[in-house]
């Protein structure tokens with residue numbers, strides 16, 4: 001399809017059943033006009049109400065709040081893997097019942113994974129430190145750790 005700015009374009013556009021709307025830059029809308037209309041769905045005065053309703057519906061969908069607990073909900077301690085797993089089990093059941101937004105649950109799952117990893121690391125590091133202290137090998141162990149890529 002050829003774009004022209006000649007005065008005959010309007011007639012030509014109508015013959016091709018093209019929307020007659022002009023964009024702010026003067027270019028014509030390339031969409032097909034609705035049947036029995038000079039404009040497309042987006043530019044026809046007849047579809048203005050339908051467009052408003054569609055926008056409103058989109059706005060409601062976008063602004064729908066994630067299903068989360070109230071801000072003053074007491075914090076879970078999550079100090080060990082059992083507590084983390086309890087929370088995850090709870091979240092899984094809440095997602096199943098539609099009480100928790102899957103997006104929130106996904107975020108919880110991701111963070112819980114990091115937390116569990118951290119909880120595993122902590123005791124290992126503590127045991128290593130105790131071993132070092134009891135053997136008086138702090139300096140040597142530190143070198144060994146870096147050789148093993150543990151630091």
Ligand SMILES: [Zn+2]
Nearest residue numbers: 019029040043
């Ligand atoms: Zn149009």
